[in-house]
Amino acid sequence: MELVELMNKTHDESRQGEAFQATESPVDFHKKFYIESYGCAMNFSDSEVVAAILQENQFSATSQFEQADLVLINTCSIREKAELTIRKRLTEFRKVKQSRPGMLIGVLGCMAERLKSQLLEQEKLVDLVIGPDAYRSLPALIEEASSGQKGVNVLLSRDETYGDISPVRLNSNGITAFVSITRGCNNMCSFCVVPFTRGRERSRSAHSIIQEIQQLVDNGYKEVTLLGQNVDSYYWKDEVTGQMVTFANLLEMAALVSPDLRIRFSTSHPKDITDDVLMTMAKYENICKCIHLPVQSGSTRLLQLMNRTYSREWYLSKVDRIRELLPDCGITSDMIAGFCTETEEDHQDTLSLMDYCGFDMSYMYFYSERPGTLAARRFKDDIPLDIKKRRLQEIVDKQGELSTRNNQRDIGKTFKILIETDSKRDNNDWTGRTSQNKITVFPKSSSLQKPGDYVWVKITDCTRATLLGKIVDHP
Incomplete structure (x- = not known):
């Protein structure tokens, strides 16, 4: 899918589909690594975990990949275009390696898991392939690759959260930061590769999350974004006290760390966001009043094919509830144009839903089939490309109208x-x-x-x- 973005991107959203490059490390070791990240905010958060692991193993970061002993690219498989971009970048790295035989090139993240054999054996672009749950094994894999072997670990885990690792904020502005609270996803949306590349959902210890937030506050940070494929399904049990911590509980705990600390979160699944979450947002001024609530389509028929587990009417009622409890809350969304079997009537349902919801901003794509997904196995990708692009443009134009109108309403406030x-x-x-x-x-x-x-x-x-x-x- 191609990404068409309507608005200037915000801190946590700006990194979607763009390269993130680590800046110079505060500690200068003999060995240097360079890391570049693509995709969702979770990938950028993961890169900070990888940087911490490497720094513990006597690597320092460089912003020039030509100077690096280890070049890593943290990948995204959500769209075909992202994979093509990453392959092109790997080819550029490989050319530099020809003049620096000791350089190692590695692929991290979702694309690593999905395309390990192609990247290692067929295209011979990389020396290391490390899946999202295998970053702790990176030092051992580097040692293997340095001896001429291929370093590979793409095993998925049911319990890895990296909760005990303090991320290295190499590219931070010192004001805003990501804090991962869940990993993986249990929702089997038919168009999505995440359950296959990141595994089953698991929640990180609430204690480790709050400890990380406190450290950020102590270091002068003023805003954190709680991250997960579906933050609203966060659920953790303290084995010592037996206390159950829901996402609403966690939000409150985060808000109480400091009244000067802003709390944001992403992403919410419409089926899981609760009144408890909304009322906690209303209770604390420092929990930001914005919810990213991806809908994907305004057609109930397509939502069923997408396995989104809600109808058009259910989604609209959830938006109504948000407006009722949080009248000043911003709502943003995701939209897919041209999903399998989509008719003009389905497309018009999406446009009318956008009108009703009045989204402040949306991420908008046209559908492209991702190998291994439920949609790829069950449905034919039967909408011609020109129709997908035309429908996408109409969605983009509609969002442009909504964004302009919403911003004009803020004049004078x-x-x-x-x-x-x-x-x-x-x-x-x-x-x-x-x-x-x-x-x-x-x-x-x-x-x-x-x-x-x-x-x-x-x-x-x-x-x-x-x-x-x-x-x-x-x-």
Whole structure:
């Protein structure tokens, strides 16, 4: 699938489909590694775990792959285009290796699990293949590959969470960070490869999550995003006390770490987000009021084929409930155009659902079959490419209308903004986000302001993707 993005990307969303490159390590060892990541936020979080494991084994990070002894690429298999991009990048790495025979090239993550034999034997692009649950074995695999063998471990685990590893934030702005709370997925959506590449769902210890968040606060971070394929199904039992921790409980525990720490989370499955979660969000000001609630299609018939386990009407009622309990909550979504057997009526159902929900932003794709998925085994990919692209463009245009309208409604309002960094277009401006996850750009008004500060910003104008405003004393 090709990704068409309507809005400027936010911190946790910006990394979808883009390369993440580790910056220089704070510790300089003789051996150097370079890591590049593609795909979802979970992949970028995993790269920070890998960096920690490598640093413990006397590797330091470099931002120049030509200088690295170990080059790793953390991969995504969600779309065919992502795999093609990664193959091209591996070819570039291989050319450099010809002049540096000691360099090792490795593939991590979802694509590693799915295409291990092709990458190792047929195309001979890599020396190492490590699946998402095998990162602890990386030092041993590096040793094997250094001796001329192929280092391979793609075994999936039922209990690995990396909860005891403190991630190395190599590419961090020092303000925002990811914290993984679950791994894997139990939902068998027919179009999705995640259950096959990341395994069954398991929840990380609540104690280790809160400890990691506390360490981030102690180091000056002001925002964390709790990550999982389906955060709402988080469920952990303390074996000592017998206490059961749900996602609503975990949200509250995170919010209580510090009132100055913003809490975000992604991604929610519509069937699992509960009133308890919504009421916890309403209770704590520092839990951001934005929910990413992927719908994929507005047609009940297609939702059944996708095995999404809810109907159009059920999804709309969930949106109504969010609006009832959290009137100021932003809602974003995912949409797939041209899924198997999709009719014009199904497509119109998607457009009308978007109108009803008024999404602030969406990730929009056209369907391409992924080998090994339920859809690939059960259904024919029967929608012509030109029709997929036309329907996708209509979805993109619809979201453009909704985003513009929603942003225009914010003109005149005042929001609490966490300053994140300089604006990309003008160093005289700051950029940050509202609680609803809308990118906001505003002029610097004091030399005392710095990233990590909260300011009140009154919105004076907007584009389709961005709110524009000015700092004010108080709403």
